[in-house]
Amino acid sequence: MAPPTQPLSINQGTLREQYDFRGFVEACARSGITAISPWRDKVAACGLQEAARLIKDHNLRVSGYCRGGLFPATTAAERQAIVDDNKRMIDEAAVLGCECIVLIGGALPVDSSGKRSRDLRGAHKMIEDGLAAILPHARAAKVPLAMEPLHPMYAGDRACVNTLAHALDLCDALGAGLGVAVDVYHVWWDPDIEAQIARAGSRILGFHVCDWLTPTRDMLLDRGMMGDGVIDIPYFRRLVEKAGYKDCIEAEIFSAENWWKKPGDEVIRTCIERYRTVC
Amino acid sequence: MAPPTQPLSINQGTLREQYDFRGFVEACARSGITAISPWRDKVAACGLQEAARLIKDHNLRVSGYCRGGLFPATTAAERQAIVDDNKRMIDEAAVLGCECIVLIGGALPVDSSGKRSRDLRGAHKMIEDGLAAILPHARAAKVPLAMEPLHPMYAGDRACVNTLAHALDLCDALGAGLGVAVDVYHVWWDPDIEAQIARAGSRILGFHVCDWLTPTRDMLLDRGMMGDGVIDIPYFRRLVEKAGYKDCIEAEIFSAENWWKKPGDEVIRTCIERYRTVC
Numbered sequence: 001m002a003p004p005t006q007p008l009s010i011n012q013g014t015l016r017e018q019y020d021f022r023g024f025v026e027a028c029a030r031s032g033i034t035a036i037s038p039w040r041d042k043v044a045a046c047g048l049q050e051a052a053r054l055i056k057d058h059n060l061r062v063s064g065y066c067r068g069g070l071f072p073a074t075t076a077a078e079r080q081a082i083v084d085d086n087k088r089m090i091d092e093a094a095v096l097g098c099e100c101i102v103l104i105g106g107a108l109p110v111d112s113s114g115k116r117s118r119d120l121r122g123a124h125k126m127i128e129d130g131l132a133a134i135l136p137h138a139r140a141a142k143v144p145l146a147m148e149p150l151h152p153m154y155a156g157d158r159a160c161v162n163t164l165a166h167a168l169d170l171c172d173a174l175g176a177g178l179g180v181a182v183d184v185y186h187v188w189w190d191p192d193i194e195a196q197i198a199r200a201g202s203r204i205l206g207f208h209v210c211d212w213l214t215p216t217r218d219m220l221l222d223r224g225m226m227g228d229g230v231i232d233i234p235y236f237r238r239l240v241e242k243a244g245y246k247d248c249i250e251a252e253i254f255s256a257e258n259w260w261k262k263p264g265d266e267v268i269r270t271c272i273e274r275y276r277t278v279c
Numbered sequence: 280m281a282p283p284t285q286p287l288s289i290n291q292g293t294l295r296e297q298y299d300f301r302g303f304v305e306a307c308a309r310s311g312i313t314a315i316s317p318w319r320d321k322v323a324a325c326g327l328q329e330a331a332r333l334i335k336d337h338n339l340r341v342s343g344y345c346r347g348g349l350f351p352a353t354t355a356a357e358r359q360a361i362v363d364d365n366k367r368m369i370d371e372a373a374v375l376g377c378e379c380i381v382l383i384g385g386a387l388p389v390d391s392s393g394k395r396s397r398d399l400r401g402a403h404k405m406i407e408d409g410l411a412a413i414l415p416h417a418r419a420a421k422v423p424l425a426m427e428p429l430h431p432m433y434a435g436d437r438a439c440v441n442t443l444a445h446a447l448d449l450c451d452a453l454g455a456g457l458g459v460a461v462d463v464y465h466v467w468w469d470p471d472i473e474a475q476i477a478r479a480g481s482r483i484l485g486f487h488v489c490d491w492l493t494p495t496r497d498m499l500l501d502r503g504m505m506g507d508g509v510i511d512i513p514y515f516r517r518l519v520e521k522a523g524y525k526d527c528i529e530a531e532i533f534s535a536e537n538w539w540k541k542p543g544d545e546v547i548r549t550c551i552e553r554y555r556t557v558c
Contacts, residue, residue: 108493108509116493118511124470153432155468156509157493166470189434191403191445214387214395214436219498230387230435232397 001234004249008275009035009063010268011208011252012042018264021046025054031268035061035248037206038096040068040089052095062098063248064146064181064206065089069103071130072123072160074111079126083133090134093143099247100146100205101138102181103131105161116156123160131174139177146205147171148181151189153219163187164196171203181206182240183252185223188212188231197239204245209233209279210253221256225270227278237279249279280513283528287554288314288342289547290487290531291321297543300325304333310547314340314527316485317375319347319368331374341377342527343425343460343485344368348382350409351402351439353390358405362412369413372422378526379425379484380417381460382410384440395435402439410453418456425484426450427460430468432498442466443475450482460485461519462531464502467491467510476518483524488512488558489532500535504549506557516558528558 010028012021019027021042028036036055043051043065055062068089073079086103093101105127108117117123131145138145147167150159161167164187167180180200185208187193197204211229216222226233237249251271253259259267289307291300298306300321307315315334322330322344334341347368352358365382372380384406387396396402410424417424426446429438440446443466446459459479464487466472476483490508495501505512516528530550532538538546 116509118509120467120509120511151431152468153430153495153498156491156495160468162468163470169470188399189431189439189441191442191448212435216432216435216498219432219495230395230397230399232399 001238003276004237004279006246007035007061007248008033008272009037009061009248009250010271011037011066011250012039013066014251014253014259014271015264015267017260018267021051022054025058025060027264027268029058029060031265031272033268035063037064037066037250037252038062039066040092043092043096048092048095052097055096061248062096063250064100064102065093065096065098067102067104069127069130069147070106072106072109072126074109074117079130083130086130086134087137090138090141090143094141098143100144100179102206103145103147104150104159106159107157108160120155120160127161128170128173131170131178135174135177144205145178146181147178148183149186151186163190164200165192168196168199168203179203179205181208182236183208184231184233184236185210185212188236194239197243201243204240204243206247206250207240207245208250208252210251218256221254223253223255225253225259226251226274233279249275251275280517282555283516283558285525286314286340286527287312287551288316288340288527288529289550290316290345290529291318292345293530293532293538293550294543294546296539297546300330301333304337304339306543306547308337308339310544310551312547314342316343316345316529316531317341318345319371322371322375327371327374331376334375340527341375342529343379343381344372344375344377346381346383348406348409348426349385351385351388351405353388353396358409362409365409365413366416369417369420369422373420377422379423379458381425381427381485383427383429383438385438386436387439399434399439406440407449407452410449410457414453414456423484424457425460426457427462427485428465430465442469443479444471447475447478447482458482458484460487461515462487463510463512463515464489464491467515473518476522480522483519483522485526485529486519486524487529487531489530497535500533502532502534504532504538505530505553512558528554530554
């Protein structure tokens with residue numbers, strides 16, 4: 001398969017231990033990277049206006065802004081606070097010029113006594129309600145929302161929208177302004193993925209890559225560099241291209257014991273090489 | 280919800296560190312357990328005929344026999360050897376009087392140089408071919424085969440049939456003699472599970488319970504005792520009952536750092552109590 005023509009974007013999570021926001025932007029820019037995906041905590045530490053200035057000065061695309069959603073909570077007041085916070089995130093994304101906001105569903109909620117809910121379908125409903133509550137704000141701000149289904153192993157304590165089919169059902173229910181992000185790490189196992197990516201079509205707002213290592217030593221922080229695992233990444237690129245996707249290919253690698261411990265320039269250089277050769 | 284009326288079966292994996300086959304059978308019997316699900320390595324260590332005698336002497340149902348399948352392999356010769364081994368397992372199951380054999384798909388195959396395949400769809404095809412090759416033998420022996428979809432986190436290195444929908448597609452393709460085992464640990468996250476359990480109907484040959492802990496500290500060996508995690512087990516019991524399932528409720532808990540370290544009688548006592556109160 002020919003190398004990708006879509007730009008490589010570096011997700012800030014890939015270098016979260018190496019850099020603050022300024023360092024991240026400068027490292028990407030000096031490596032010839034033309035697109036990034038910032039994390040909200042890093043932007044906050046930098047200051048929103050300063051972050052926007054850095055992005056503009058380095059002429060960077062912003063392929064996504066990580067990460068919103070996380071709607072389920074035990075009380076109505078908590079859920080309203082989460083909705084309000086997501087609206088603030090939309091405003092920030094507009095200032096930064098983000099092409100979309102990446103949302104994840106959120107966990108089964110934990111009540112004030114520390115007990116976690118078992119009501120998965122109730123949590124699904126809270127996610128749909130939360131999305132419905134922020135969508136008008138997102139539409140007005142012209143910031144598309146990308147629901148990212150997360151791997152089913154995160155359903156309990158992180159995010160309980162776990163298939164592209166479910167994310168697309170939410171899009172169908174809620175309409176314009178909501179799309180999906182497809183991360184190969186989360187969907188590679190899905191026997192229905194070809195049909196679902198075709199179904200997604202123009203609603204694909206982001207395409208994320210990394211790799212699934214065997215064995216995986218940590219459920220959250222042991223993602224592999226593209227090419228080091230078992231995911232047939234070109235297969236997924238073909239599928240999203242066939243669906244009409246033309247935007248960035250975003251490298252998002254949480255790797256506490258490997259890539260987070262290496263010099264940032266080396267990580268970026270490796271991402272670029274693997275983007276060219278195995279994506 | 281009223282306590283279950285189906286018998287509790289203890290899967291030998293729940294007590295694999297505490298007992299050999301004889302010890303397991305005797306511990307279950309003295310606790311009033313009327314059904315078990317043995318593992319093949321334990322039966323082999325005991326001797327097949329002796330294992331069959333122990334089962335008969337203690338008047339135990341055998342709800343399942345763990346575990347076959349694991350079909351994908353790089354060479355045709357390896358795949359044939361796996362098929363032959365599955366046929367031997369069917370013969371053993373007939374001797375033991377097992378109500379079904381539990382099969383899992385198998386991993387992405389590793390070649391002789393140690394490289395793991397990225398061809399997920401090729402592995403799916405090998406699983407279908409392997410099932411087709413052993414089904415005539417299973418039908419002749421009157422041993423039903425239960426394909427158990429495993430959690431998607433096992434797709435790379437353990438089993439790449441990961442949804443009940445996929446397992447049922449295999450049943451549809453291959454016909455009589457093949458059914459499914461539904462383990463709440465593997466399917467609890469699936470937004471489509473209600474429709475798929477209804478679709479399964481009389482093809483449900485096993486119903487397995489344990490719980491999903493938050494956090495989960497090990498992807499293989501940190502299952503929770505029923506009631507200690509986030510799975511709404513009665514919801515799933517209702518679904519399988521509605522689909523017509525009337526056989527055993529099997530407790531299968533791999534727990535290296537907790538239940539495997541406790542005295543076997545205490546584990547069985549706890550399974551019985553939780554079966555009565557939270558299943």
